Amino acid sequence: xxxxxxxxxxxxxxxGSVLVLTQLAHAYNLDVNSEDSIxxxxxxxxxxxxxxxxxxxxxxxxxxxxxxxxxxxxxxxMGALIDYWYYTGDSAYNSLVEQGLLHQVGPYxxxxxxxxxxxxxxxxxxxxxxxxxSAAECKFPDPPADRPQWLALAQAVFNTQAARWDTANCxxxxxxxxxxxxxxxxxxxxxxxxxxxxxxxxxxLYTGNATYAEWAVRTWDWMAGVYLIDNNYRIVDGVHTTDxxxxxxxxxxxxxxxxxxxxxxxxxxxxxxxxxxGDVEMWRERVDGILNxxxxxxFYGNDTADxxxxxxxxxxxNLCNTDQLSFKAYLSRWxxxxxxxxxxxxxxxKTLLQNSAVAAANQCTGGxxxxxxxxxxxxxxxxxxxxxxxxxQMAAMEVVxxxxxxxxxxxxxxxxxGTSAGNPSAGGSDQGRLDPDGRYYGVVxxxxxxxxxxCTIAIIASCLAGAVFVVADETKSMGENWDSLCSTFxxxxxxxxxxxxxxxxxxxxxxxxxxAIANGKGKGPATDRSLNVEKGxxxxxxxxxxxxxxxxxxxxxxxRRRQQLKSEVATMSxxxxxxxxxxxxx
Numbered sequence: 270x271x272x273x274x275x276x277x278x279x280x281x282x283x284x285g286s287v288l289v290l291t292q293l294a295h296a297y298n299l300d301v302n303s304e305d306s307i308x309x310x311x312x313x314x315x316x317x318x319x320x321x322x323x324x325x326x327x328x329x330x331x332x333x334x335x336x337x338x339x340x341x342x343x344x345x346x347m348g349a350l351i352d353y354w355y356y357t358g359d360s361a362y363n364s365l366v367e368q369g370l371l372h373q374v375g376p377y378x379x380x381x382x383x384x385x386x387x388x389x390x391x392x393x394x395x396x397x398x399x400x401x402x403s404a405a406e407c408k409f410p411d412p413p414a415d416r417p418q419w420l421a422l423a424q425a426v427f428n429t430q431a432a433r434w435d436t437a438n439c440x441x442x443x444x445x446x447x448x449x450x451x452x453x454x455x456x457x458x459x460x461x462x463x464x465x466x467x468x469x470x471x472x473x474l475y476t477g478n479a480t481y482a483e484w485a486v487r488t489w490d491w492m493a494g495v496y497l498i499d500n501n502y503r504i505v506d507g508v509h510t511t512d513x514x515x516x517x518x519x520x521x522x523x524x525x526x527x528x529x530x531x532x533x534x535x536x537x538x539x540x541x542x543x544x545x546x547g548d549v550e551m552w553r554e555r556v557d558g559i560l561n562x563x564x565x566x567x568f569y570g571n572d573t574a575d576x577x578x579x580x581x582x583x584x585x586x587n588l589c590n591t592d593q594l595s596f597k598a599y600l601s602r603w604x605x606x607x608x609x610x611x612x613x614x615x616x617x618x619k620t621l622l623q624n625s626a627v628a629a630a631n632q633c634t635g636g637x638x639x640x641x642x643x644x645x646x647x648x649x650x651x652x653x654x655x656x657x658x659x660x661x662q663m664a665a666m667e668v669v670x671x672x673x674x675x676x677x678x679x680x681x682x683x684x685x686x687g688t689s690a691g692n693p694s695a696g697g698s699d700q701g702r703l704d705p706d707g708r709y710y711g712v713v714x715x716x717x718x719x720x721x722x723x724c725t726i727a728i729i730a731s732c733l734a735g736a737v738f739v740v741a742d743e744t745k746s747m748g749e750n751w752d753s754l755c756s757t758f759x760x761x762x763x764x765x766x767x768x769x770x771x772x773x774x775x776x777x778x779x780x781x782x783x784x785a786i787a788n789g790k791g792k793g794p795a796t797d798r799s800l801n802v803e804k805g806x807x808x809x810x811x812x813x814x815x816x817x818x819x820x821x822x823x824x825x826x827x828x829r830r831r832q833q834l835k836s837e838v839a840t841m842s843x844x845x846x847x848x849x850x851x852x853x854x855x
Contacts, residue, residue, distance in 0.1 A: 296633055296634050296639055296640035297310045297313070297630040297631070297633055297640065298630075299626060299627055299630040299631075299669065301623045301626055301627060301672045304673060304676065307669060307670070307672050307673055308356075308357050308359075308673075310630055310669050311353065311356070311357060311666055311669050311670050312357070312359065313640060314633065314642065314662060314665050314666040314669065315350070315353050315359075315362070315666055317636075317638070317640065317641055317642075317662055318346075318349070318659065318662035318663060318666055319350075319362060319365070321334065321335070321658070321659045321662070322334060322335075322346065322365070322659075323335060324343075324365075324368075324369055324372075325364075325365045325368060325369075330372070331368045331369045331371075331372035331373070332344075332347070332368075332369035332370065332372045332373035333373075334346060334659060337591050338591060338659055339393070339591075339592070340373075340385045340388075340389070340393055341390075341392065341393035341394075341396045341397070342396075342591075342592070342595060342659065342660075343369065343373065343397075344373070344380075344393075344396040344397035344399075344400045345396050345400070345595060345598070345599065345663065346369075346659060346663065347366050347369050347370050347397075347400045348396070348399060348400035348403055348602070349598060349602070349663045349666060349667060350362045350365070350366045351366060351400065351403050351404055351407060351409050352403070352407075352602060352667060352670055353666065353670065354366075354407075354409065355403075355407040355409075355677060355678075356670040356673045356674075356677055357670070357673075363409070363410060366409070367410070367412060370397075370400065370401060370404070370419075370422075371412060371416055371417070373385075373397065374417055374422060377425070377696060377698065377699035378417040378421070378422060378425055378695065378696070379394075379422070379425035379426055379428075379429050379695065379696035379699050380394050380397040380398060380422070380425070380426055381394065381429065381699065386447075386448075387448065387450075387451075388451060389447055390445050390446050390447060390451070390453070390461065391430055391433065391443045391444065391445065391446075391447060391461040391464070391465070392445065392458065392460045392461045392464055394426055394429070394430065394447075395426065395430070395460075395461065395464025395465060395467075395468065396464065397422075397426065398422070398423050398425075398426030398427065398430075398464070398468050399423075399464060399467060399468060399471075399528075401419040401420075401422040401423045401426075402419070402420075402423040402468060402471050402472070402475075404419040404689070405419040405420040405423060405475065405681070405687060405689035406471070406475065406680035406681055406682075406687070407678075407680065407681070408678075408681050408686065408687065408688055408689075411688055411689060411690075417695075418689050418690040418691070418692075419689040420475065420476075420687075420689035420690060420691040420692075421689075421690060421691050421692035421695045422695070423468060423471075423472060424472065424691055424692055424693060424695045424696070425692070425695035425696030425699075426468065426696065427465070427468050427469060427472055427481070427484075427696075428694070428695060428696040428697050429696045429699060430443060430465050430468075431465075431484060433447065434487075435457075435510075438457075438510040438513075438514075439457065439495060439508070439510055439513055439514035440491070440494075441487070441491040441494075442457040442462060442491050442492075442495070442514070443457065443461045443462055443465055444456065444457055444461070444510070445457065445458045445461050445507065455509050455510045455511050456507050456508075456509055456510075457495075457507055457508055457509075457510065457514060458506060458507030458518075459492065459497045459504050459505065459506055459507055459525045460522070460524060460525055460528070462488055462491070462492050462497065463504075463524075463525050463528035463529050463532070464528060465484075465488055466485055466488040466489060466492075466528070466529060466532045467528040467529070467531055467532040467535075467603075468532075469481045469482070469484040469485040469488065469532070470482070470485040470531075470532035470533070470535040470536045470539065471531075471532065471535050473485060473535070473536070473539045474535045474536075474538055474539045474542070474610075474682060475681075475682045475683060475687060476682075476683055476691060476693075477542070477543075477682075477683065477684070478693070479543075482536070482539055482543075485532060485536055489529075489533075489555075492504075495508050495514045495515075495517075496517055497517065498529070501558070501562060502555070502558035502559045502561065502562045503521060503562045503566065504521065504525045504526050504529060504559075504562075505517045505518060505519050505520065505521060506518040506519070506520040506521070506522065506525070520582050521566055521581065521582060522580070522582055522593065522596055523563075523567045523578070523580055523581075523596045523597055523599070523600040524596040524599040524600060526559055526562065526563045526566075526567065526600065527563075527599050527600035527602070527603035527604060528599070528603060529559055530556065530559045530560060530563065530603055530604065530607050531603040531604075531606050531607050531610075533552050533555045533556045533559060534552075534556050534606075534607040534609075534610035534611040534614075535610055536548070536552040537549060537552040537553050537556060537610060537611055538610045540552055553611070556607070556611050556614065557614075560607075560614060560617070560618070563600070563604075564576065564617075564621065566581055567579060567580070567581055567600065568621055568625075568647075569647035569648055570624075570647070573617060573620050573621060574620065574624075575624060576621055576624060577624050577625050577628045577646050577647035577648075578597050578600065578601070578621070578622075578625040578646060578647070578668065579646070579647045580593060580596055580597055580644070584644060584645060589644060591658070591660065592660075593660075594644055594656070594658055594659075594660030594661055594664075595659065595660030595661075595663055595664060596660075596664075597644075597664040597667075597668070598660065598663035598664040598666075598667040598668075599667075601622060601625070601664065601667040601668040601671050602667045602671070604618050604621070604622060604671070605618065605622060605667075605670075605671035605674040606674075606680070608674055608675075609674070609677075609679050609680055610680075615674075615675070619672075619674075619675075622668060622671045622672060623672055625646055625647075625668050626668045626669045626671065626672050628646040628647060628651070629642065629646045629664070629665040629668050629669065630665065630669060631651035632645065632646060632649060632651050632652060632653045632654070633653070633665055634653045635653040635655065635656075635657055636657050641653075641657040641661075641662070642657070642661045642662055642664070642665035643655065643656045643657065643661055644656055644660070644661050644664070
C-alpha cells in the first residue's frame with residue numbers, strides 16, 4: 270500500500286526528521302569557553318566511561334577493568350577519574366577511585382599484586398605510580414591513616430624500578446618486562462623509561478629531594494644516548510638488548526611524548542627552585558623541542574589554529590589495538606598539566622586542546638544512548654567511527670576537561686599545601702621487585718637449607734623402602750630378595766639397555782640425545798654422522814644393536830624361571846592347538 274502525504278504533512282515530516290538527525294549528530298554542543306558547558310559534557314562522558322567498570326560491584330575485583338583491558342589500564346582509568354574530580358569538584362567517583370587504588374597495591378604497597386606480578390611490566394607498574402602521584406599533587410582525599418598514602422605509594426614504585434636499572438645491557442635503561450620469562454624482556458621501550466622519568470621528575474619537585482632529580486637526568490641522558498629521543502626531540506618506541514640497543518623500533522606513540530613533556534616541565538620548576546639557571550634553560554629548551562615535535566606528529570591540520578589530535582601510528586589505517594585506543598587520553602592529560610609548570614606554553618597548548626575537544630565531542634554520537642565516543646576526531650566531518658570503549662571515552666573526557674586547566678589549582682608540593690605523607694624507603698623491602706620467589710617465600714636461611722636436607726633424606730628413604738616393598742617376593746628369603754634387588758640396579762643391564770654404546774667406545778651423549786628427542790625435549794647436538802640432527806638426517810634404530818632381554822635374579826632363580834616358562838608354553842600350545850614359540854629357544 271502506498272501512502273500519499275499532502276505537501277503540508279510532508280514538510281512537517283521532513284522538518285521533524287532533520288531535527289532528529291541534527292540532535293543525533295550533535296549529542297554534545299561543547300562550548301570550550303564555558304565552564305558550565307565543559308562540566309556538563311564531561312559529566313556525561315564520565316558516566317559512560319564508568320559504565321565499563323564493574324570493580325566496585327559485589328564479587329568483582331576493585332581496580333580491574335573487564336576483558337580485553339589489561340591491568341595497567343585500570344591505573345590509567347583511576348588517574349582519569351582523579352582528573353575528573355580535580356577539574357569539576359564532582360566527588361561522585363572518589364570512593365570508587367580510593368577503593369581501586371588501594372586494592373591493587375599488593376602485599377608490599379608498591380603496585381606489584383600477586384595476581385599480576387608474573388606478567389607485569391615496568392610500564393604497567395608505572396601507570397599506577399603516576400596515578401597516585403597525581404592524587405598527591407591534586408590533593409585528592411587522603412586514605413585512612415592505617416592505609417598506604419598516595420605519595421608513599423608513588424615513592425615505592427620509583428624505588429622498585431630504580432633497583433631494576435640495567436647497566437649490564439646497553440649501559441642503562443629499564444627493560445619493558447620485569448621477569449625473564451615474559452616476552453619482551455629483551456626490549457627497552459620508551460614508555461617504561463618515560464613513566465620512570467615522569468615519576469622521578471615529579472617526585473623531585475614535590476619533595477625537593479635531589480636524588481629523584483638525578484634519576485630524571487640519568488633517564489633522559491640514557492634515552493638520548495641510544496637515540497630513543499633524537500636530535501629533533503622525536504621519540505621512537507624502543508630498542509632491543511640483543512643488538513646492544515643499536516637498532517631503533519621507529520614507531521611513534523603519543524603517550525611517550527606526553528609523559529616526557531610533563532616530566533621535563535617539572536624539571537624546569539625544580540631547577541628554578543634549586544637556583545640552577547643553566548638547567549632551567551636546558552629543560553625549557555627540551556619542553557619546547559618536545560612540544561614542537563608533538564604538534565608536528567600528533568596533530569592533523571595546517572597550523573596550530575586548526576590542528577586536531579591524532580594517534581598517527583594506527584588511527585588512519587584502523588589498526589589501533591586496545592591499548593593504543595587510550596593513548597590520546599594521556600597526551601591530553603599531560604599537555605594540559607604541562608601548562609602549570611611551563612606557563613609560556615599555555616596559549617599554544619590551549620588552542621590545540623580546544624580544537625581537539627570540540628572535534629572529539631562532535632563525534633560522540635554512537636552506541637545505544639547515541640552519545641558514545643569513538644577514536645577519530647580529525648578529518649572525519651564529525652562522524653562517529655563506530656568504535657566504543659574505555660580508551661575512547663577516557664580520551665574524549667580528558668581532552669574536554671583540559672579546557673579548564675587555567676581555572677584549576679596548581680599542583681601541590683610538600684612546600685605548597687601538599688597533605689600526602691611520604692616514605693622515601695617505601696618498597697625497598699620487596700624481594701619480589703627482582704625475584705618473584707622471594708616475594709612469597711622470603712630469603713632462604715641456613716636453617717631452611719638444613720631442614721630441606723633432612724626432608725630430602727627422609728623422602729629418598731621412603732621411596733627406597735617403597736621400592737623394596739614393591740619388588741620383594743614374599744615367598745623368598747631376605748637374602749634372595751636382596752640378590753634380586755642388587756641385580757636390578759647392576760651396571761651391566763644398564764649398559765646393555767643403551768644398545769652397547771659404551772661397549773663399542775661410543776659417546777654416551779649420543780644415547781642421551783636420542784632419549785631427549787624421543788621425549789620431545791628439543792633438538793640435541795649432533796655428535797657424529799650417524800646422528801646429524803642439525804642436518805635433518807633421519808634417525809633410525811640400528812638392527813645390529815639389539816636390546817637384550819633383562820636377566821633378573823640369581824642363576825638358580827633364572828634356571829627355575831626358564832623351566833617354568835617351558836612348561837607353561839608347552840601347555841598353552843597343546844591346549845590351543847596352535848603353534849607356539851619353540852620351547853628350546855626360551
